[in-house]
Amino acid sequence: MAARIERLVTSGQFSLDGGTWDVDNNVWIVGDDHEAIVIDAAHDADAIAEAVGDRRLTAIVCTHAHNDHIDAAPALADRTGATIWLHPDDLPLWRQTHPDRDPDSWLADGQVIEAAGADLTVLHTPGHAPGAVCLYEPGLATVFTGDTLFQGGPGATGRSFSHFPTIIDSIRDRLLTLPGDEGPHRPRRLHHDRRGGPAARGVDRTGTLKNHGRGRDPAVRSRPMTTNSLVTLHDVRVLRCAPDGPLLDSESAALDLLGDAFGQDAELVAVPVERVADEFFRLRSGIAGAIMQKFANYRLRLVLVGDISRHIAASTALRDFVHETNNGGHIWFLPTYDDLDARLRPAG
Numbered sequence: 001m002a003a004r005i006e007r008l009v010t011s012g013q014f015s016l017d018g019g020t021w022d023v024d025n026n027v028w029i030v031g032d033d034h035e036a037i038v039i040d041a042a043h044d045a046d047a048i049a050e051a052v053g054d055r056r057l058t059a060i061v062c063t064h065a066h067n068d069h070i071d072a073a074p075a076l077a078d079r080t081g082a083t084i085w086l087h088p089d090d091l092p093l094w095r096q097t098h099p100d101r102d103p104d105s106w107l108a109d110g111q112v113i114e115a116a117g118a119d120l121t122v123l124h125t126p127g128h129a130p131g132a133v134c135l136y137e138p139g140l141a142t143v144f145t146g147d148t149l150f151q152g153g154p155g156a157t158g159r160s161f162s163h164f165p166t167i168i169d170s171i172r173d174r175l176l177t178l179p180g181d182e183g184p185h186r187p188r189r190l191h192h193d194r195r196g197g198p199a200a201r202g203v204d205r206t207g208t209l210k211n212h213g214r215g216r217d218p219a220v221r222s223r224p225m226t227t228n229s230l231v232t233l234h235d236v237r238v239l240r241c242a243p244d245g246p247l248l249d250s251e252s253a254a255l256d257l258l259g260d261a262f263g264q265d266a267e268l269v270a271v272p273v274e275r276v277a278d279e280f281f282r283l284r285s286g287i288a289g290a291i292m293q294k295f296a297n298y299r300l301r302l303v304l305v306g307d308i309s310r311h312i313a314a315s316t317a318l319r320d321f322v323h324e325t326n327n328g329g330h331i332w333f334l335p336t337y338d339d340l341d342a343r344l345r346p347a348g
Contacts, residue, residue: 003032003118005140008051012043014068017159023068028144030137031055032116038076039135039144042068045075057082059113061120063146064129065090067097074101085113087124088255090131092298093161095259107133120144123174127167128155130297136178149175161298230264234344239266240337241275249277249287254294261300269295270340273306281311281318288321292331303332303340 006029014023025042029051036052037059049057057080060073065086077084086094086103094103109124113135120135125148132155135144147155149171157164227242239261246253248271261269279285295302312319325331334340 003030003116003140005030005142006051008048010043010047010072012068012071014066016066025068027051030115030118030120030140035116037061037113037115037120038082039063040069040146041071041073041076043072045072045079048072048076049079052080058115060084061107061113061135062086062090062094062103063134063144063148064132065093065097066129066147069146070094070097073103074098077104087122087131087133088252089126089294089297090129091255092258092262093129093131096262099259099263107131109133125167125170125174126297127157127163127165127170129161132170134175138179143175143178145175163297228260228264230266233341234346236344237265237267238340238344239264239269241269241271243272243274245275247277248275248291249279251290251294254291258294258298258300262298266300268301268303270303270305270337273304273308276304278311281308281315283315283317283321296330301330301332303334305334305337305340307335308333 008027008029009024010027011022011024014021025040027042027048028039029036029048030039031037033055035056035058038048038052038057039061040063041048041060057076060077060082062070062073062085070086073084076082083105084103085105085107087107091102107122107124109122111122113120113122118137118140120137123134123136123143125132125134125145128147132146132148134146134148137143148167149155154164154167154171156162157167228245229240229242231238231240239257241257246256248254248257257269257271260266277287280287280291283289292302308322312322322333326333332340332343334343
C-alpha cells in the first residue's frame with residue numbers, strides 16, 4: 001500500500017523573545033494503514049495520537065525547534081515509543097522548551113527517513129532557525145518546508161536565531177533546485193507550516209507543515225551536570241564555566257554550553273582554557289571555526305580565559321588569529337577574568 005499524506009491542524013501558542021502569540025499549526029502524518037511518521041508534533045499530543053490511530057508511529061521529525069513545533073513531541077513520544085529527530089544546531093532552541101529532555105536522534109543533511117515505503121530526504125535549510133530542515137519525497141512529488149518557505153515567500157527572520165540572507169541562500173540553493181514536473185524548479189506540492197501568528201503575516205496560509213521525532217541514539221549526549229555560574233559584569237550576564245567541566249572539543253560540546261547559556265539567559269560565555277581541547281588551538285583541525293560559528297549563529301559572545309602562550313608560540317597563524325578576534329566584539333582570548341572585567345567596563 002502506497003504512503004499517503006494527512007494533515008491535522010492544532011492550536012496553541014508560539015513564544016520567543018519575550019512575546020507570545022496564538023497560532024494554528026499544521027501537523028503532517030506520512031504513512032499507510034500500518035505505520036506512519038509525524039512531522040512537527042505541535043500543541044496537542046492527544047489529538048495527534050488520535051489521528052495516528054492504531055498505526056505504529058516510528059518517528060516524530062522536527063523541522064526546527066521553535067516551541068510551537070515541538071511542544072507536544074515528548075508526550076507523543078512517551079505515549080507511542082516513537083523516536084524524536086532534530087537537527088543538532090537547534091538543540092539550544094529545543095532546551096528553551098524542554099530543558100530536561102533532549103531529542104533522541106540527530107538529523108543530518110542527506111539522511112533518509114523511511115515512512116511506509118516513502119523516503120523523506122533531509123535538507124538542512126538554516127535561516128529561520130540554525131537547525132531548520134525540509135523533507136523531500138520525490139515519489140510523492142512533495143517537499144515539506146516547515147517555516148523555511150511559505151506559499152507567499154520566505155519564512156520569518158525577524159527574531160532571535162534567524163538570518164534573512166541565510167534563509168534566501170537555503171531556498172535558492174536547496175529548494176528551488178529540486179526537480180519538478182515541469183523542469184528543475186520545484187516539486188508539484190509544497191507543504192509548509194504555520195497557518196497563523198506573526199511568522200505568517202502577509203503570507204497566503206493555504207499550505208502546511210511541521211515535524212518531530214524520537215528514539216534514543218547512543219550518540220546523543222545527555223545534558224551534563226555542571227557547576228557553571230551566572231554572574232553580571234557591568235550589566236552583561238556572563239556564564240562563567242567551571243574549570244573542571246567537559247572539554248570544549250566539538251560542535252556538540254558547544255551546543256551543550258549554548259543550551260546552558262540560554263537556560264540562564266546569559267549573553268556571554270566565559271570558558272577557562274583548561275576546558276578547551278588542544279585541537280581547538282590547531283586551526284587546521286577546523287574545531288575552532290566550527291565552535292565559533294555555533295556561537296555566532298546564536299548571537300552569543302565567547303571568551304576563552306587563561307594562558308595560551310604555549311599554543312601561540314607554536315603557531316604564527318594562531319597568534320594572528322587571536323590578534324584579529326581580540327580586535328572584534330564577538331570572540332576574545334583573555335589572560336584573566338580581570339581582563340574580561342576591564343573589557344566589559346564602559347568607557348569613561
